Amino acid sequence: xxxxxxxxxxxxxxxxxxxxxxxxxxxxxxxxxxxxxxxxxxxxxxxxxxxxxxxxxxxxxxxxxxxxxxxxxxxxxxxxxxxxxxxxxxxxxxxxxxxxxxxxxxxxxxxxxxxxxx
Amino acid sequence: xxxxxxxxxxxxxxxxxxxxxxxxxxxxxxxxxxxxxxxxxxxxxxxxxxxxxxxxxxxxxxxxxxxxxxxxxxxxxxxxxxxxxxxxxxxxxxxxxxxxxxxxxxxxxxxxxx
Numbered sequence: 001x002x003x004x005x006x007x008x009x010x011x012x013x014x015x016x017x018x019x020x021x022x023x024x025x026x027x028x029x030x031x032x033x034x035x036x037x038x039x040x041x042x043x044x045x046x047x048x049x050x051x052x053x054x055x056x057x058x059x060x061x062x063x064x065x066x067x068x069x070x071x072x073x074x075x076x077x078x079x080x081x082x083x084x085x086x087x088x089x090x091x092x093x094x095x096x097x098x099x100x101x102x103x104x105x106x107x108x109x110x111x112x113x114x115x116x117x118x
Numbered sequence: 119x120x121x122x123x124x125x126x127x128x129x130x131x132x133x134x135x136x137x138x139x140x141x142x143x144x145x146x147x148x149x150x151x152x153x154x155x156x157x158x159x160x161x162x163x164x165x166x167x168x169x170x171x172x173x174x175x176x177x178x179x180x181x182x183x184x185x186x187x188x189x190x191x192x193x194x195x196x197x198x199x200x201x202x203x204x205x206x207x208x209x210x211x212x213x214x215x216x217x218x219x220x221x222x223x224x225x226x227x228x229x230x231x232x
Contacts, residue, residue, distance in 0.1 A: 035222075109161030114159075
């Protein structure tokens with residue numbers, strides 16, 4: 001049973017380009033979370049999704065950022081017109097059905113995508 | 119505002135020695151306290167989860183304690199190994215809303231030297 005898979009591991013973009021980060025949750029998991037981690041800082045919540053639904057996007061910047069988790073395929077975090085401040089590690093986590101949104105849910109993290117904006 | 123503060127920021131110890139990492143949290147309403155280990159370039163991996171009614175929980179050489187009254191937690195590592203070199207992250211969970219329940223500390227970066 002593969003863990004949470006994120007790709008690419010490293011992504012380099014120039015200012016103004018688009019970045020697409022992919023996350024395949026663990027098999028059988030139906031809840032996906034995206035977090036952002038700046039150097040020397042803790043992970044910051046961005047968005048929580050279930051299949052075809054955004055449940056909580058309170059951590060997402062109002063502009064340029066969007067996320068989806070389609071019925072088929074991986075979850076996608078999309079950043080349009082990237083700026084240098086978007087450079088960070090982006091982590092995806094998944095949890096089993098029935099646990100999502102509960103206080104005792106156990107999250108399984110991917111290895112992250114390191115985004116560098118030149 | 120929910121907050122998690124960890125100390126020290128970084129720590130160097132010799133292989134075989136013990137160490138204790140500290141965590142203070144301000145999260146309301148509080149649900150549980152978690153410790154994660156994050157190796158460089160990897161995602162966090164869960165070590166322990168404790169509810170407010172639990173004072174201590176062990177996972178091998180890792181022992182976490184929780185004092186819900188003082189809002190403090192600690193992670194004790196016994197007989198450290200080189201593979202313990204990593205960042206250790208304290209995370210407090212609240213019941214406030216569905217997705218954004220977890221508040222992450224900045225981590226303690228531990229280096230174990232031979």
